[in-house]
Amino acid sequence: GQSLEQPSEVTAVEGAIVQINCTYQTSGFYGLSWYQQHDGGAPTFLSYNGLDGLEETGRFSSFLSRSDSYGYLLLQELQMKDSASYFCAVYTGTASKLTFGTGTRLQVTL
Amino acid sequence: SQTIHQWPATLVQPVGSPLSLECTVEGTSNPNLYWYRQAAGRGLQLLFYSVGIGQISSEVPQNLSASRPQDRQFILSSKKLLLSDSGFYLCAWSKPGGWAQHFGDGTRLSIL
Numbered sequence: 413g414q415s416l417e418q419p420s421e422v423t424a425v426e427g428a429i430v431q432i433n434c435t436y437q438t439s440g441f442y443g444l445s446w447y448q449q450h451d452g453g454a455p456t457f458l459s460y461n462g463l464d465g466l467e468e469t470g471r472f473s474s475f476l477s478r479s480d481s482y483g484y485l486l487l488q489e490l491q492m493k494d495s496a497s498y499f500c501a502v503y504t505g506t507a508s509k510l511t512f513g514t515g516t517r518l519q520v521t522l
Numbered sequence: 523s524q525t526i527h528q529w530p531a532t533l534v535q536p537v538g539s540p541l542s543l544e545c546t547v548e549g550t551s552n553p554n555l556y557w558y559r560q561a562a563g564r565g566l567q568l569l570f571y572s573v574g575i576g577q578i579s580s581e582v583p584q585n586l587s588a589s590r591p592q593d594r595q596f597i598l599s600s601k602k603l604l605l606s607d608s609g610f611y612l613c614a615w616s617k618p619g620g621w622a623q624h625f626g627d628g629t630r631l632s633i634l
Contacts, residue, residue: 443621454612454625455566462621499565507573508554508616510623514565 414438416513418500423519424490432485432516434500442505444476444483449515450496458485460503487518495520524549528613528626536634541586541600543629545613548594553615555596556623557588560610572596573618608633 416436424430434444443462447455461467461476461483473486487494497517501510528545535541547553554573558566568581570588578588585604589597596613610630614623 445621454628457622457624460621503621507571507579508618508620508623509556509568509571511568512566 414502414504414511416500416502416511418498418513418516420514421517421519423521426490426492426520426522428490429486429488430490430518432487432498432500432518434483434485434513436481436483436500436502436513438481438502438504438511440504440506441478441481441502443503444474445501445503445510446472446474446485447499447501447512448496449499455499458498462503490520492520492522494518524615524624526613526615526624526626528629530629531627532630532632534632534634535603537605538602541598541603541607541631543598543611543613543631545596545598545626546594547596547615550594550615550617552593552618554618554620555590556614556616557596557598558612558614560612560628562610566612570598603633605633607631 418434445460446458449455459474466475471488476483497515499512499515501512525548556571557569560566572590586600612628613626616623
């Protein structure tokens with residue numbers, strides 16, 4: 413089976429940096445993805461880590477350590493529009509299937 | 523560019539009624555297709571996926587079924603809806619071998 417753990421809620425101030433952690437237990441691991449979902453909306457793809465290390469895309473970065481079965485999403489220069497739920501998801505390669513974590517609700521405050 | 527269409531956006535159905543949700547993808551060929559359900563405030567549960575026409579894999583035994591009659595069309599069905607079928611249903615596609623999934627806008631299904 414597959415299981416992913418991430419914090420349920422995180423609160424941060426506008427302009428700050430926040431890190432959302434994800435630990436996983438899985439078989440057939442290919443990589444770790446991150447998705448953003450605003451209330452009432454559909455998830456949108458943010459990043460993918462297939463190899464250990466840091467991937468940077470603008471204000472967002474994602475990190476993976478395969479040996480620790482651990483990854484994180486780093487959001488810098490937080491903006492109010494970043495308030496959303498963030499999901500880590502394990503990519504197993506089979507039919508490009510994803511197993512999603514339960515999500516972290518990020519609230520950005522003034 | 524590729525687009526995914528999912529309809530209807532909202533649906534209210536009585537218990538015991540049938541269901542048909544449709545999803546179509548444009549701008550790509552032979553996509554992998556997926557149906558997810560999301561309960562309020564929860565993560566996404568993969569229901570079905572398909573790697574080709576007529577090829578359906580079920581992830582969770584339940585009251586639902588899926589079909590892929592055409593390359594870029596994916597349909598989620600039920601013969602008799604249960605109260606527990608309420609939720610937010612999302613269709614998604616990916617390129618074969620790709621790691622990014624792209625989601626439709628979803629259907630919010632309420633069962634009365």
